[in-house]
Amino acid sequence: MYETKLETRATCLRSVLVVLFWLGLWQLISVLLNYELLLPSPVQTAKSLLRLMGEASFYRNVYGSLSRILTGYLCAVIVGALLGALTAASGFFNAMLRPLRSFIKATPVASMILVVVLWMPENSMPGFMSFLMVLPLVWANMQESFRAADPQLVEMARLYRFGRRKTIRAVYLPQSLPALLSACTTGIGFAWKAGVAAEVLARTAHSIGKPLVESKSNLLTADMFAWTAMVVILSILLERVFAALLKLFLKTPRWEGLLDTPHKR
Amino acid sequence: MIRLINVDAGYNGQPVLRNLSLTLPETGVVAILGPSGSGKTTLLRVLSSLLSPISGHIEGIAGLRVSMVFQEDRLLPWYTALENVALPLRLPKKQALAHAMQWLAYMDLSAFAHEYPRALSGGMQRRAAIARACACPCGLLLLDEPFKGLDTALRLRVMTRVKTAAPLTVLVTHDREDAKLMGAGIVELAAPAI
Numbered sequence: 001m002y003e004t005k006l007e008t009r010a011t012c013l014r015s016v017l018v019v020l021f022w023l024g025l026w027q028l029i030s031v032l033l034n035y036e037l038l039l040p041s042p043v044q045t046a047k048s049l050l051r052l053m054g055e056a057s058f059y060r061n062v063y064g065s066l067s068r069i070l071t072g073y074l075c076a077v078i079v080g081a082l083l084g085a086l087t088a089a090s091g092f093f094n095a096m097l098r099p100l101r102s103f104i105k106a107t108p109v110a111s112m113i114l115v116v117v118l119w120m121p122e123n124s125m126p127g128f129m130s131f132l133m134v135l136p137l138v139w140a141n142m143q144e145s146f147r148a149a150d151p152q153l154v155e156m157a158r159l160y161r162f163g164r165r166k167t168i169r170a171v172y173l174p175q176s177l178p179a180l181l182s183a184c185t186t187g188i189g190f191a192w193k194a195g196v197a198a199e200v201l202a203r204t205a206h207s208i209g210k211p212l213v214e215s216k217s218n219l220l221t222a223d224m225f226a227w228t229a230m231v232v233i234l235s236i237l238l239e240r241v242f243a244a245l246l247k248l249f250l251k252t253p254r255w256e257g258l259l260d261t262p263h264k265r
Numbered sequence: 266m267i268r269l270i271n272v273d274a275g276y277n278g279q280p281v282l283r284n285l286s287l288t289l290p291e292t293g294v295v296a297i298l299g300p301s302g303s304g305k306t307t308l309l310r311v312l313s314s315l316l317s318p319i320s321g322h323i324e325g326i327a328g329l330r331v332s333m334v335f336q337e338d339r340l341l342p343w344y345t346a347l348e349n350v351a352l353p354l355r356l357p358k359k360q361a362l363a364h365a366m367q368w369l370a371y372m373d374l375s376a377f378a379h380e381y382p383r384a385l386s387g388g389m390q391r392r393a394a395i396a397r398a399c400a401c402p403c404g405l406l407l408l409d410e411p412f413k414g415l416d417t418a419l420r421l422r423v424m425t426r427v428k429t430a431a432p433l434t435v436l437v438t439h440d441r442e443d444a445k446l447m448g449a450g451i452v453e454l455a456a457p458a459i
Binding site: 152153155156158159160161162166170171174253254255256257258 | 313315330331332333335337339341342343344352353381383401
């Protein structure tokens with residue numbers, strides 16, 4: 001117990017030292033360059049961030065980005081899971097839909113944004129881009145895990161005539177959860193990056209992307225850095241919150257040990 | 266009455282059971298004995314319709330509801346023992362749980378009904394699998410080495426209940442004593458041809 005506490009303290013201290021090292025390096029380079037327009041110091045960036053945080057529009061922008069991107073993300077998780085199950089179960093649908101998944105996966109984010117901006121209102125575009133980034137990830141993981149479901153359990157369900165719905169609910173879905181959760185964890189960072197990039201290119205109103213690009217146009221480099229810092233902070237926060245929720249979920253007796261896949265012992 | 270006529274069955278086109286003809290009674294217990302590789306489990310898989318014969322005919326299993334204790338327990342790890350037993354039942358939830366609970370009690374597992382399989386010992390998991398198979402109303406109960414790992418006293422108690430679970434029970438075992446205790450008619454499968 002005491003050793004664990006000591007280890008936790010040591011880890012915390014190390015993290016703080018790492019952050020201080022990089023901030024120090026940034027400060028040093030900015031002092032050496034001495035050109036705020038090119039590289040504002042961490043202190044100037046922090047001041048800009050604090051000033052921006054004092055404005056009501058800051059929160060409106062953050063809320064706008066978060067709601068749009070998370071909506072796209074959640075839709076991608078639901079649609080990706082359904083498509084994963086469908087394409088695992090049906091060879092026909094797999095053959096039909098596989099090219100679509102490959103296309104979405106292979107197309108660069110920037111070109112996709114430029115195409116989608118022609119078709120969609122600027123307000124919906126970032127959410128849609130987040131959706132497109134996460135969709136193939138969840139879809140592929142879900143499809144793979146459905147295919148890798150323990151054949152003995154599937155056979156047991158067949159013998160007891162569970163029927164399709166009960167088999168999916170009781171046998172396939174629980175076995176797919178680790179893959180789905182892993183895709184969700186990775187996807188949240190993808191969704192955030194693609195969503196903000198889309199906001200920048202589409203100059204979406206009430207978003208982080210618009211003031212980010214405006215600060216660049218107005219040569220307010222410190223503001224640009226502050227918004228970028230905000231994007232990074234929110235990305236880390238989202239991942240942490242998701243990881244914490246996941247941990248809580250996996251601590252419940254039903255799902256405890258799920259990631260160890262005890263059925264495959 | 267179930268009849269197998271000149272049945273060949275196996276895997277990847279390679280028969281394990283060759284030219285088997287067998288008639289099973291309508292009621293009672295039949296024990297299938299035989300050395301390893303003689304096709305005991307394959308026979309159960311054919312009877313359960315999980316495996317189609319390569320050739321030959323089977324009469325009397327169409328539409329028959331079959332329950333089975335597999336060689337492995339095959340419990341779903343994310344459900345409790347009670348939920349695992351209740352899951353195959355086609356009853357309203359409350360009734361299904363009550364019926365499942367009764368079978369867990371028969372298996373001396375009442376106190377562990379709300380435990381997940383990982384918290385149960387090997388013998389307890391086995392009994393939960395037996396409870397699941399027996400709780401499910403069926404015309405044919407198939408048992409593949411069901412009493413592995415159960416001590417004698419427990420084995421006798423479990424057997425008494427298992428015998429009442431279905432009109433016809435087919436037991437695969439290596440243990441002649443198990444067959445005797447179940448009061449089973451014996452069918453011996455020949456050693457595999459080398």
